Amino acid sequence: MLYLLRENIRSAIRATVERRFGLMLPEVAVEFPPHAALGDLATPAAFEVSKRLKAATGEKRSPRDIALALAADLHPELTKNVDRIEVAGAGYVNCFLRRAETLLAALDAPAVVSMPRFGGKVIVEHTSVNPNKAAHIGHLRNAILGDTLVRILRAVGETVEVHNYIDDTGVQVADVVVGFAYMEGKSLADVEAITGKFDDVCWDLYARVGAWYAADESRLQLRAETLHAIERHEGALAALAEHVAERIVTCHLATMQRLGIQYDVLPCESAVLRLNFWSDAFERLKAAGAITYETEGRQAGCWVMRADPETTAADDEHDADKILVRSNGTVNYTGKDIAYHLWKLGLLDRDFHYRAFYRYPDGHTAWMGGAVASGTESPPTSFGQGVAYLNVIDVGQSYAQAFVKRGVLAVAPPARRSSVAVSAHVAYEKVALTPSSCLELGFTLSDEDRRRPFISMSGRKGLGVKANDLLDRLEKRALAQVQAHQPALSKAEQQSIAHKVAVAAVRYFLLKFARTTLIAFDFTEAMAEQGETGVYLLYSLVRIAGIRRKLREAGLECSAPAAVLRDYLPQVAEWLRDDGQNPNEFWALAVLALRYDVVLAEAAETLEPSVIAKYAFQLAQAFSAFYNRHNIRHESDEVRRAFLLALVSLVESRLLAALNVLGIDAPERM
């Protein structure tokens, strides 16, 4: 609601400044003042005009004079929504909205308007966990961040395709294969016969393989041989690798499904090579002059991409350049990634072979993009060919991601360069463990480690909190609460509620931190059900559901409060008026709810989901205060009851929208 209004004010100010002062303002800041006495929207543009006027003409005019002129000119253009405009402080222009009219209009308006900016399909890649062990909470942060980003983009009207890249040919898979084949002497049939949680079995095995290598480094030769067999796609080891990768991917998809996360395409790295994506990309990189063949020095025999000399410098220990093709002629990960990204933007005349890999309960299918044609079904739409890509990958990959982008940019035809320019690496910090969490997991720590603020997770050491384990613990804990609060419900209903509570808790916990904040995972904090948590958000909506239920039971139902209030506009205006020095609490709540689309737009623009999480909590908090002060069921005045209910409806609508974008589903009771 406020998004469009803010844009209107922005353009009105820009036009007024141009007309009266002959200045073009590139950006006009319109913000939300710290308190209600200063209006609903405000702009410090007069300060900017004063500065620019002085620079352009030498004329000195006080910001306050300019603000007065702006306010006078602005008002006629905005009378529809704005009640009055005041100049405050040294030169702020403050707009006050017509409260009653705005509230009623908002009740009939959708929570958000469509405002796509990419102009076509955006490809979001996230999760991309090595398919060799159970997913841990670090992978969960990636997936939840990515999934929420997808939901944000879809909410603002973007078309999004979700990719989960499967690195089925890397050392990580090879290590588990070595474990099965050489440590345990298992055949493919033996591994296929393993029952139970396969990802947990591999988690333990992977850690043991690490120790096994450390005990005798000559065993690393087995890894190299296995890797080679996988890359050539030959023999029993390759077949075992394929089985491990596919089965683990299935585990990962099931884990993520618990959190409401789905994928459209699972492109496999093996196919990037076998379907000649790379050889095409290689030729194009050479033709574009983006890579050069080294004939001397320690990179002799390699194809390398030069670093940007302005931002990176080489020294004795490090080459700033990035090798894409090793001296033995094989391509590394970054090279393959460039090929994959060319495909994402439709810049390769090649495609994967698709087969339906995973069915979701709602009928959606995740398609595996592999090297060989198999199966009878084909996808309903074409994949790839996006106008932009967004990669949710941890910040440690920034260096490599920068080379991927430069590689794609070098090959892209001029008309498509803007596609590459708007594409981005959505970087986030990792999840580490607090020392106390490590101890709780049963790991022994040195005294030095004990004093550290956090300890990195390590799949190779088997040190980490598995995603499924955390969810299990949360569900168990929530179930105990639900059983205490809702003893009358069936076991199945209680479990369904406990599941929703657990999902809300994890998703909110991993989303409330800004992307660049390292999370030191602590069980106590992550399992908290009080304060700034996903549980609190659910509780607010449960209370709203409770209000509606009780009103229905009392025969006081009111499905369309706006229709009732339309006949009592002066009364509504009175209820929304500030009382002397005190700002009006109803209006404060309403105007916060109306900011939803502004917050969503900000999240979509900055690719920062945490702002929505923070906003949802703020709105829920404001509602809780309202809830404690006003009892709707016991309100005898019918019109006032409709008024209070209108506020509840507004909050409910925006809170539901926010939670939907956060991937959190609220139960009726809890």
Next chain:
RNA sequence: GCGCUCAUAGCUCAGUUGGAUAGAGCAACUGCCUUCUAAGCAGUAGGUCGUAGGUUCGAGUCCUACUGGGCGCACCA
């Protein structure tokens, strides 16, 4: 060595592209359940925004230097 990033209340973190009186949760303390769910609400206390300069009407936010963390710079993926 170079690059990126962070430093805000006892702890964990927000802080609207430079704006008006720096906020929240946890922990501590004080109240509130015959009431639409107390998984809650109201209140108290807690700050030289790492240090020193600079830019300007205005700096937690931008620039420089310094101090102290974290990450990256592999013929790994």
